[in-house]
Amino acid sequence: MTTVEPMAAATARLRAAGLRVTAQRIALLMAVDESPGHPDAETLRHVALRVTGGLSLQATYNVLRALTDAGLVRCTMIPGQPGRYETERGDNHHHFVCRSCGSIRNVKCAVGRAPCLDPEIPGTYEIEEAAVTFWGRCPDCAVTGD
Template structure:
């Protein structure tokens, strides 16, 4: 049984996360952080804006992008850029995971690091380079789309 009976607890949690990150607490930031935390997938800015508006009322798309940029810069949110798709956002767990993208339906799924510790891959660069992350995208068909594909 959930202990949350109103929307106040998630808002309080969002406010605490913002404060811990040294960010100013605003209704827009709390609402957007809640929208990301409560989403089960990798949502784009417009989908997150629609969810955040349930709390804030009005929220322009530009304001949503500004909030998302601030949350990303603060390390609370991870922005994933997948070619051919709008930027997607998720809670940043600092786990350096990768993504699988279905070529047919566009579904995105997290994939654990392929090998070892972050950044997961060894780049052959001179020692002067400071590699901090590897972004790997696997492409193919999700189980539903694969099942719907006639055998050739």
């Protein structure tokens, strides 16, 4: 079985983050880790269902929220789309979103830590991060010109 190792790793990460270990949390953390790109909750639910049964979309959102709050998963909100998830690597990267096809790709943060922009705001405000999203057209869509 090739699933034993990632399962053990996911269990260890849940414990290290102080989360109670459940089959659904293991399954969804593994789903986020192994899914390329920026899947939404419904996509992750289908991946996780290979490992655990009876996972509703609401339960999926609840688990993803717990994983995000614990710092294991990063959730990116893009206007007009459901939340997108990926493994949190602490690199403070940003995103490029194609206006034509909706594809998302990572953009390296020039600074590498949050907040990477220095806002003109009184110092009494505690700034945690700058959410930067680049919008435009990906190479595929730029070629077809639609």
